[in-house]
Amino acid sequence: QQTQTPLPHPFTPQTCPTPFDDDSPASQAAHLPWTSPPYCLTPRSIGSAQKFCLYTAAAYNLGAGLSVLTTPDAAASLAAAVADTLPAWHARDHLASGGRLSKEQEGRVKYKVVRMEGKGMGVVATRRIDKFETIMVSLPAVVVDNEFLPAEEDEAPAEGGKFWRRVQGVGDWERVERLARSREGVNVVEDVVRTNAFGVRVEGREGKGLYPEIARLNHACDPNAFPRFTRSDLAMRAVATRDILPGEEITISYIPLGMPTPHRLRSLSNWGFNCTCALCTSPPAARDASDTRRHRLVEVYYAMQEPGVSYEELVELTREFVQTVEVERLDTKIGEYYQAFMRIYYNAGDAESALKYARLGLKYSEAFADPEGGFCSGLRADLKFLEAQMVGGK
Ligand SMILES: C[S@@+](CC[C@H](N)C(=O)[O-])C[C@H]1O[C@@H](n2cnc3c(N)ncnc32)[C@H](O)[C@@H]1O
Structure with a gap:
């Protein structure tokens, strides 16, 4: 039986929205699809002249919520994807939805999240999955610009804490809080983002996207899934790279594929765990x-x-x-x-x-x-x- 999909959001911007920040005239309509005025600052601690703002959409992804920490221009370019309700509708057949799953929907979910020896939690297939099949669709909870949250070895702005505290109040924060952490001495939000986020590219700007469901996938150097980002709906999909049997762990590679062992180990050292995947532990x-x-x-x-x-x-x-x-x-x-x-x-x-x-x-x-x-x-x-x-x- 065909499921009816909802109509596009009535407020989906039809034209390119104008960038706005905390200095723009305050009117609720001007903020759509964001649900509160942006909170902005120019992080002097990293010598940046760029203004960064926190844009939040509390209703995004069936109430799971979205926080975007980026430049006003990049936020404007994201407005249409954030306002579109269709991705959330499709994603609800996966554990990705913020809401509860019906019995029928549960039957369609292809995986379960379980404890994995020596790796914390992980994802295991509950039925056969064919090569090229989409295993899960995940929508972002947080997106952060890389100039604001640069690579591991580079310093993030000291002013970050002001943003992170606000991010904790958006949508269903609990599902994010439960994710893995791997650092000490940094704010919990920054830690969760650094430990779990994936690279995303929006309007020529590099960023990190936190996808709570995809974030449960552990690393393997010879993985059976690949994270595929689509710009139009901001979704990250785990796509099977080969046939997967029920009970098999679903894994992705956290580093570019194809590197020989010494390069792989160097790249993985940034992640702060000893890789025990099949390739790294092979004779x-x-x-x-x-x-x-x-x-x-x-x-x-x-x-x-x-x-x-x-x-x-x-x-x-x-x-x-x-x-x-x-x-x-x-x-x-x-x-x-x-x-x-x-x-x-x-x-x-x-x-x-x-x-x-x-x-x-x-x-x-x-x-x-x-x-x-x-x-x-x-x-x-x-x-x-x-x-x-x-x-x-x-
Ligand atoms: C993105 S999370 C993956 C999900 C995580 N296991 C959890 O419990 O939520 C990344 C963290 O998982 C663990 N991890 C991922 N892949 C691993 C592997 N191949 N071997 C050991 N630990 C791994 C590390 O602690 C890493 O910091």
């Missing part, structure tokens, strides 16, 4: 073999682009590359590689193979990247161009 010979394949991937990639490479060599290198990606299970990255192959084969005069790689690239990129993002749009344009060329018989 040294297996780890060395994997590292050798990962180094070889880089060599092959550059060899394919050498000016002197013959067409036959190119085909052989492509075959080796694709095979190694399969063995190392780096499928989520292959969309980008296929796009590169499209270019390489086009330049080598083989438009037919270029077209094949453009199609494959789009298939993987639409599954694991933002389908409305710049990479997929660019690839769709390339594909159209190549298809037109083939029809034109060029």
Whole structure:
């Protein structure tokens, strides 16, 4: 039986909203979709000239709430996504919703959150999940601009506490408070965000998004899921990168995929835990073999682009590359590689193979990247161009 979806929010802005901050004229209508006037400051402690404001939407995600700590311009660009109620409607079939699940909805949830030996809590599949399937949809509870909350080793503004205290009062804060923490000496909100947030990119600004449901996924260097951010609804989806069996832990990689062991361990050291994933704890010979394949991937990639490479060599290198990606299970990255192959084969005069790689690239990129993002749009344009060329018989 088809479920009726609600109409878009009546206040969804139809035009680009004007940025506003604490100096703008105070009128409730001007604040929509935010539910209270912004709280702003210019953090002098990090020598910034930029004004940052805390924008809150208490009703967002069925009352779970959203706090956005960013510049007035970036907040204005987020208004339409925050005002749109449809993502919350779709997300409610997952534990992501702030509200209670009906019996029928519970049957559709594909995972449960359980205690995992040596890792705190974790997420386990409750039924079979196919490759490319969406496992969960999560909406953000907090989004923070990276200039305000920079990387681990860089200092956050001393004025942060004034913001963090306000964030604690928004929506269903309890679900956020229960998340893992890994630091001492910093504000609890800052700690929860730093321990659990994911990179998000909004209007050219890098930020961190706290997605309480996705935040329960533990790290593995050879994960079976991938977090996919979509700009239009601000949602983060965990997408299966291979078939998952009931009882299997669902994991994602906290660091870029494909790194050899020493690089991985260095990257993971920022997270403050010893990785006990299958790849890190595999016998040294297996780890060395994997590292050798990962180094070889880089060599092959550059060899394919050498000016002197013959067409036959190119085909052989492509075959080796694709095979190694399969063995190392780096499928989520292959969309980008296929796009590169499209270019390489086009330049080598083989438009037919270029077209094949453009199609494959789009298939993987639409599954694991933002389908409305710049990479997929660019690839769709390339594909159209190549298809037109083939029809034109060029
Ligand atoms: C984003 S949270 C993941 C969920 C967390 N386990 C919980 O209880 O909410 C990140 C924290 O989980 C733990 N963790 C994640 N992956 C791990 C792994 N592979 N091995 C050990 N601990 C891990 C670490 O304590 C890390 O700081």
